[in-house]
Amino acid sequence: MIDKKEVIKISKLSRLSIEDKKVDSFIKNFSEIIQYINLLEEANVPKRNDNLKVEDYSVRDDSVIEKLEVEDVVKNSAKVENNFFAVKKVIDE
Amino acid sequence: MNKKEFLTIEEIAEGFRSQDFTPSSILDYFFNNINQNRKINAYISTYEDDAVLMAEKFDKLFKEGNELDILSGIPISLKDIFLVKDKLCTCGSKMLSNYISNYDSTVKKKLTEKGAIILGKTNMDEFAMGSSTETSFFGPTLNPWDLDRVPGGSSGGSAASVAGKLAPASIGTDTGGSIRQPASFCGVVGLKPTYGRVSRYGMIAFASSLDQAGPLTLSVNDSAILLDAVSGFDERDTTSLKLPPTNCYESLKKNDFSPNDYVIGIPYNLLEEGLDPEVKNNFNILVEKLKSSGFRIEEVSLPNSKYAVAIYYIIAPSEASSNLSRYDGIRYGLSNDSDVDSLDDFYVMNRSEGFGEEVKRRIMLGTYALSSGYYDAYYLKAVKVKKMIEDDFGKAFEKVDCILSPTSPELPFKLGEKKDNPLSMYLSDILTIPANLAQLPSISIPFNVSSSNLPIGAQLTGDKLCEESLLKISSLIEKEVDFKITI
Numbered sequence: 079m080i081d082k083k084e085v086i087k088i089s090k091l092s093r094l095s096i097e098d099k100k101v102d103s104f105i106k107n108f109s110e111i112i113q114y115i116n117l118l119e120e121a122n123v124p125k126r127n128d129n130l131k132v133e134d135y136s137v138r139d140d141s142v143i144e145k146l147e148v149e150d151v152v153k154n155s156a157k158v159e160n161n162f163f164a165v166k167k168v169i170d171e
Numbered sequence: 172m173n174k175k176e177f178l179t180i181e182e183i184a185e186g187f188r189s190q191d192f193t194p195s196s197i198l199d200y201f202f203n204n205i206n207q208n209r210k211i212n213a214y215i216s217t218y219e220d221d222a223v224l225m226a227e228k229f230d231k232l233f234k235e236g237n238e239l240d241i242l243s244g245i246p247i248s249l250k251d252i253f254l255v256k257d258k259l260c261t262c263g264s265k266m267l268s269n270y271i272s273n274y275d276s277t278v279k280k281k282l283t284e285k286g287a288i289i290l291g292k293t294n295m296d297e298f299a300m301g302s303s304t305e306t307s308f309f310g311p312t313l314n315p316w317d318l319d320r321v322p323g324g325s326s327g328g329s330a331a332s333v334a335g336k337l338a339p340a341s342i343g344t345d346t347g348g349s350i351r352q353p354a355s356f357c358g359v360v361g362l363k364p365t366y367g368r369v370s371r372y373g374m375i376a377f378a379s380s381l382d383q384a385g386p387l388t389l390s391v392n393d394s395a396i397l398l399d400a401v402s403g404f405d406e407r408d409t410t411s412l413k414l415p416p417t418n419c420y421e422s423l424k425k426n427d428f429s430p431n432d433y434v435i436g437i438p439y440n441l442l443e444e445g446l447d448p449e450v451k452n453n454f455n456i457l458v459e460k461l462k463s464s465g466f467r468i469e470e471v472s473l474p475n476s477k478y479a480v481a482i483y484y485i486i487a488p489s490e491a492s493s494n495l496s497r498y499d500g501i502r503y504g505l506s507n508d509s510d511v512d513s514l515d516d517f518y519v520m521n522r523s524e525g526f527g528e529e530v531k532r533r534i535m536l537g538t539y540a541l542s543s544g545y546y547d548a549y550y551l552k553a554v555k556v557k558k559m560i561e562d563d564f565g566k567a568f569e570k571v572d573c574i575l576s577p578t579s580p581e582l583p584f585k586l587g588e589k590k591d592n593p594l595s596m597y598l599s600d601i602l603t604i605p606a607n608l609a610q611l612p613s614i615s616i617p618f619n620v621s622s623s624n625l626p627i628g629a630q631l632t633g634d635k636l637c638e639e640s641l642l643k644i645s646s647l648i649e650k651e652v653d654f655k656i657t658i
Contacts, residue, residue, distance in 0.1 A: 091542065092492065092522075092538045093496075093515070094519065094523050094531050094534065094535065095523045096531070100528070104528075107532065108532065108536070110593075110594050111484060111594055115481045115549065116481075117481045118478055118482065118485075118553060121475065121556045121559070123556060123559065127555040127558050127559065130555050137409060138406060138409055143407055144274065144407070146273055152502075153273075154269075154270055154502065154503035155502050155506075156500070156501075156506035156508070157501075157506070163501050163502055166511075166513065166514045166517055168514050
């Protein structure tokens with residue numbers, strides 16, 4: 079069973095916050111889903127699948143196919159300075 | 172122009188060629204319907220001005236008697252997950268409600284290169300996460316068959332646009348059934364091709380190893396036309412298969428195939444429980460019909476498909492949690508200008524405000540499944556059981572050409588009916604998810620209506636890259652059932 083502490087931890091890792099009034103229903107639904115997913119425990123995986131790895135996907139040459147102009151790239155950003163994305167200072171004084 | 176109720180791509184193209192009607196008059200017909208049916212909420216945005224200019228260009232070309240591609244001047248709707256340069260692309264989310272695309276998706280580019288005219292962008296579940304189009308930030312789409320019911324999802328706007336005469340055809344995406352289930356709920360044809368057939372470039376990512384684009388149409392032939400148009404290798408999508416575009420439409424037109432050429436498998440073990448009695452009865456009648464028309468029917472066993480939903484809700488949210496980490500309010504997407512203490516708080520603020528509840532739930536499910544201590548138990552186990560499902564299909568395709576089942580275990584449900592029960596919403600995809608996990612082509616064909624006049628779809632799944640035979644069998648079934656939209 080998932081408890082409130084765990085849900086808060088996962089939400090932090092996900093960079094999300096859940097509204098206080100929705101926490102309880104969220105935990106309930108989340109727990110039900112996890113419980114359903116645990117169905118997989120009963121699946122008997124044959125030995126030959128033991129060494130199965132996540133597939134490596136192909137990569138292409140690191141070359142430019144279609145180039146976007148910097149002005150276009152930054153146009154969806156709320157805060158741009160000199161064609162750079164501007165963010166809050168990340169170094170403490 | 173001939174005011175026939177429903178017009179397929181083939182019929183419109185023939186009308187253009189014989190000059191019975193013009194691209195402008197057809198466009199006018201669809202925009203009239205769109206503007207009179209705004210309450211269906213099938214579209215998030217429409218491109219009337221651009222479309223009119225394009226249609227005028229094609230009016231002239233047809234008038235001059237030019238031989239043009241079959242898609243020339245054909246209006247098409249696109250799910251709002253495909254980027255169209257300089258246009259809004261919202262993916263049904265508040266997060267992207269102001270996002271203007273910088274470039275064209277390959278799907279859009281291929282369609283317009285062949286002369287198709289984009290009518291606009293259709294509504295969808297937020298980031299394609301849902302089976303009812305109710306999670307859209309822009310409100311739910313209504314099912315044209317019954318306005319109190321959902322059109323299915325996530326490509327619900329696309330399906331409703333075709334069933335509601337708001338487009339002759341549409342392109343949607345399917346990660347766990349998002350083309351086929353809404354096609355079934357709206358009484359249209361919906362095809363999910365083999366994974367990698369259609370480029371994902373410029374298609375907003377949900378679960379990259381499962382996402383695949385495909386057509387929603389009024390006929391099997393129209394699906395073939397659109398698959399031929401949008402398929403083919405694209406160097407900008409690394410999982411795109413190194414294959415030329417398909418040539419299914421030409422093969423279908425030859426008409427040199429019959430039910431006797433094919434063996435259809437039925438996974439009875441999956442259909443024992445959980446099926447609406449009306450769906451079950453109608454499906455059994457369909458099977459008898461197909462038998463008497465000459466198809467050979469055999470039972471196949473897919474014992475591990477019962478794990479499909481559980482696997483899916485580990486793999487898809489895991490990939491989503493990674494794919495959606497890009498939305499932080501800095502480069503694009505919702506950006507709140509309230510002052511916060513740190514950059515981290517800024518991310519949390521934007522993501523919490525920009526994402527809806529279902530998207531948050533899936534991101535967190537994925538984060539949980541991938542988090543320290545759980546990775547082996549969840550993600551790795553899911554990958555291993557997924558392989559067992561693929562092996563089951565491999566074995567089945569040694570003796571049958573395709574596998575038939577209902578597309579959805581249930582009829583279109585009422586708006587709000589599953590709102591507070593996400594698990595029951597997830598389980599409605601139990602019959603469609605296995606094809607995504609095994610990367611197989613799969614199609615939904617409408618075959619009958621329920622006693623309350625709601626459409627029921629049959630799903631046919633083929634072996635990898637076997638779209639051509641899948642479409643041939645579908646075309647034979649289409650002729651056999653002679654389904655008509657009766658709204």
